[in-house]
Amino acid sequence: MSDTPRYGVRVERDDEGWRAVITGPDGKEALERRFEGEEEARLYASTVEQHLGWLSEARFRQYYRL
Secondary structure, three states: OOOOOOOEEEEEEEOOEEEEEEEOOOOOEEEEEEEOOHHHHHHHHHHHHHHHHHOOHHHHHHHHOO
């Protein structure tokens, strides 16, 4: 397994509701998307995780406009 920093995604709840956050290789938030419910946020995060596995980093950045 590589120790190279890479993009990631997490789901969290805050005062405004649910959000999915894509983090960059530096660990900082690169993109946030808000959702009304947990299920929608987790589905989106699951899709992002699949894309992280399937796409090159360059294509991932292009797809998510990072």
